[in-house]
Amino acid sequence: MARLNSWVLFRMALRASLLQATWNYERQQGVGWAYALEPALEPLIPDPGPRTQRLAEHTAYFNTQPTMASVALGVAANLEERRAMGEGPDAAAMARVKSALGSSLAAMGDRLFWMTLRPFAACLGAIVALTNLARGALVLWLSYNVIHLTVRFLGVGWGYRGGPDVLGPKLRGGFERLTRTTTLLGCIALGVLTAMLLAPGGEPRPLVFQVLLMAGIGVGFVVAQRPRPSPTEWALGAALVCTTAAWMRGVS
Amino acid sequence: MTHGLVDFRVLATLAVAGIAVLDATPVAQTLISQPLVTAAALGAVWGDWRTALEVGLVLQILSAATLPLGARTPEDYASGGVIGVAIALMAATLHPFEMVREACAMIGVVIGLVASILGVALLKWQRRRNEGLSRWCEEALAAGHEGALAAAHRAAIVLSFAIGVAYCAAWLALSPWIAKLTSVESLRLAHAWNLAQPLWLGLGVAQLLHAFVQRRLGRAALYGMALVAAWLVLMVGTP
Numbered sequence: 001m002a003r004l005n006s007w008v009l010f011r012m013a014l015r016a017s018l019l020q021a022t023w024n025y026e027r028q029q030g031v032g033w034a035y036a037l038e039p040a041l042e043p044l045i046p047d048p049g050p051r052t053q054r055l056a057e058h059t060a061y062f063n064t065q066p067t068m069a070s071v072a073l074g075v076a077a078n079l080e081e082r083r084a085m086g087e088g089p090d091a092a093a094m095a096r097v098k099s100a101l102g103s104s105l106a107a108m109g110d111r112l113f114w115m116t117l118r119p120f121a122a123c124l125g126a127i128v129a130l131t132n133l134a135r136g137a138l139v140l141w142l143s144y145n146v147i148h149l150t151v152r153f154l155g156v157g158w159g160y161r162g163g164p165d166v167l168g169p170k171l172r173g174g175f176e177r178l179t180r181t182t183t184l185l186g187c188i189a190l191g192v193l194t195a196m197l198l199a200p201g202g203e204p205r206p207l208v209f210q211v212l213l214m215a216g217i218g219v220g221f222v223v224a225q226r227p228r229p230s231p232t233e234w235a236l237g238a239a240l241v242c243t244t245a246a247w248m249r250g251v252s
Numbered sequence: 253m254t255h256g257l258v259d260f261r262v263l264a265t266l267a268v269a270g271i272a273v274l275d276a277t278p279v280a281q282t283l284i285s286q287p288l289v290t291a292a293a294l295g296a297v298w299g300d301w302r303t304a305l306e307v308g309l310v311l312q313i314l315s316a317a318t319l320p321l322g323a324r325t326p327e328d329y330a331s332g333g334v335i336g337v338a339i340a341l342m343a344a345t346l347h348p349f350e351m352v353r354e355a356c357a358m359i360g361v362v363i364g365l366v367a368s369i370l371g372v373a374l375l376k377w378q379r380r381r382n383e384g385l386s387r388w389c390e391e392a393l394a395a396g397h398e399g400a401l402a403a404a405h406r407a408a409i410v411l412s413f414a415i416g417v418a419y420c421a422a423w424l425a426l427s428p429w430i431a432k433l434t435s436v437e438s439l440r441l442a443h444a445w446n447l448a449q450p451l452w453l454g455l456g457v458a459q460l461l462h463a464f465v466q467r468r469l470g471r472a473a474l475y476g477m478a479l480v481a482a483w484l485v486l487m488v489g490t491p
Contacts, residue, residue, distance in 0.1 A: 017279060017280040017281075018278070018279060018280075018405055018409070020277050020278055020281075021278040021279060021405050021408045021409050021412070022382045022385055022386055022389070022404055022405060022408045023277060023278070023379060023382060024379050024380065024382035024383040024385075024386050025379060025380065025383060026383045026386060026387075027383075027386050030386065031385075031386045031389050031390075031401065031404055031405075032405070034393075034401055035401045035402070035404075035405055038398075038401060048396075048398060049396060051398065052393055052396050052397070052398045053393075053394075055393055055398065055401065056390060056393035056394050059386070059389065059390050059393065066281055067281070110319075114319045115319060115463055116463075116464075118283065118316065119316045119317060119460050119463050119464065121283065122286065122288070122312055122313065122315075122316035122460070123316070123460065125286075125288050125289075125312070126288065126309055126312060126313060129288055129292075129305060129308075129309060129312075130305075130309075133288075133291065133292045133295055133301050133304060133305045133308070134292045134295070134296070134301075136288060136292070137288050137289040137291070137292035137293075138292075140283065140286060140288055140289060141282065141283055141284065141286075141289055144282070144283045145282055145283070148281070148282065148283075149282070183464050183471065184471065184474060186460075186464045187461075187464050187465065187471045187472075187474040187475040187478065188474060188475070188478040189478075190457060190460055190461055190464060190475055190478070191474070191475045191476065191477065191478025191479035191480075191481075191482060192478055192479070192482040193457065194457055194475075194479050194482075195478075195479050195480075195481075195482035195483040195486055196482065196486065197450075197453055197457075198483065199483060199486045199487060200486075201486070202486045202487055202489070204487070205450075208446070208447075208450075209446070209449075209450045210450075212447060212450035212451050212454065213450040213451075213453055213454045213457075214454065215451065215454060216450060216451040216452065216453060216454015216455045216457070216458065217454040217455075217457050217458045217461070218454075218458070219454070219455070219458070220454055220455040220456070220457065220458025220459060220462075221458040221461060221462060223455075223458075224317075224458055224459050224461075224462035225462070230318065230326075230327065231314055231317055231318060231455060231456065231459045232314060232318065232327045232365055232368060232369060233369075234455055235314050235365055235452050235455055235456075236362070236365050236366070236369075238448060238451045238452060238455060239358075239361070239362050239365070239444075239448050239452075242444045242445075242447040242448035242451065243358075243440075243441075243444045243448075245443075245444070245447060246440045246441070246443035246444035246447065247440055249440075249443060250440075
């Protein structure tokens with residue numbers, strides 16, 4: 001039995017980019033998962049009949065953080081390889097492994113990518129954008145994708161080689177450290193951004209601007225303790241108040 | 253630039269909207285869809301970097317702390333970012349005065365916020381359409397058609413792109429009225445912008461701060477120190 005080569009793993013990572021194309025409330029990433037696993041099943045189950053049945057089995061409910069899904073896909077490829085050799089788990093055990101991996105990876109991935117890295121990239125991009133918008137957009141994109149694309153493309157290999165025990169202390173510790181470091185860098189970047197909003201290029205903004213910015217931060221920090229109303233709804237409320245104030249002040 | 257009814261800049265804006273909606277969830281999630289990135293693209297298309305930056309920055313900071321956790325559908329800042337910045341740019345190209353530019357930025361952000369909120373309903377509708385697609389795909393696979401997987405993906409991507417373009421086009425169709433409003437009420441809207449811009453930025457910074465700090469005093473102190481240090485460097489210059 002030929003081991004899966006790196007071209008297959010690369011194709012899986014490419015298709016993992018489409019994991020959420022068919023996202024829906026019933027199966028969530030199920031169909032995308034089967035599509036991403038197809039390149040691995042092609043060499044493992046050369047007969048199209050059984051292969052299609054196996055793919056149908058894989059369209060069952062699945063959901064995780066989309067970048068981290070690469071690792072789970074690698075593990076699934078490893079298990080499918082063992083199944084093709086006549087060992088390894090049956091369909092029910094496979095479903096259990098997928099479900100366990102999906103929730104652990106989602107917990108790690110949500111914290112790293114959505115709650116830390118994306119806000120951090122936005123801060124860094126905003127700092128640079130204040131002097132050059134195009135460069136800021138590039139910095140935002142790069143600072144996120146250096147990690148995002150690395151995990152998406154190398155993650156399949158980590159999962160494939162590590163098997164079901166891939167989420168050991170090494171990988172977990174690595175992600176934990178990365179999340180913590182990025183959070184601390186995020187605090188610093190946000191401080192620099194606030195200073196640059198107050199006095200861009202050493203020219204202090206008008207007093208009204210500075211006072212309102214600090215007021216916004218103060219009020220925002222209090223309302224951020226609750227998820228509802230969302231920041232967007234608060235921002236619309238602020239727009240209403242400011243427009244009313246401008247109309248009452250009249251044209252002068 | 254204008255050839256009859258078709259303007260290259262409008263077509264480019266619609267293309268950016270479609271690509272942004274694809275990047276947000278269905279394809280790759282590389283953050284091309286973030287408001288600051290789409291604002292840069294639209295700034296280049298419309299040749300007005302300043303307005304693009306002002307609207308894009310506010311929408312970016314507000315969107316950064318809006319999270320797609322679990323199965324929750326967050327506000328659709330991919331569409332909102334493109335629509336808000338594009339509306340502001342379209343209105344601003346008609347009036348090159350500073351005051352009207354601020355009025356355009358005000359309208360742009362408000363429309364961006366409203367479009368992000370209304371876009372959620374559209375996303376949910378699309379995801380329910382995907383349920384049908386997914387069921388069809390499973391049945392076809394069970395019947396032995398392996399090609400159904402690729403076909404379902406093609407269909408979902410085309411649908412998503414089309415929805416992104418159509419949603420943006422619907423908002424852009426309002427732009428003549430919006431341009432009229434910005435020129436008639438430019439003074440009041442500019443006043444509102446001067447009040448709202450710092451408040452919005454502050455609200456967004458606070459959301460980000462909350463996400464980073466998570467009730468740890470040391471992190472809050474780090475933010476404070478970075479703020480003071482950067483402010484000193486900006487005001488006094490490097491030692």
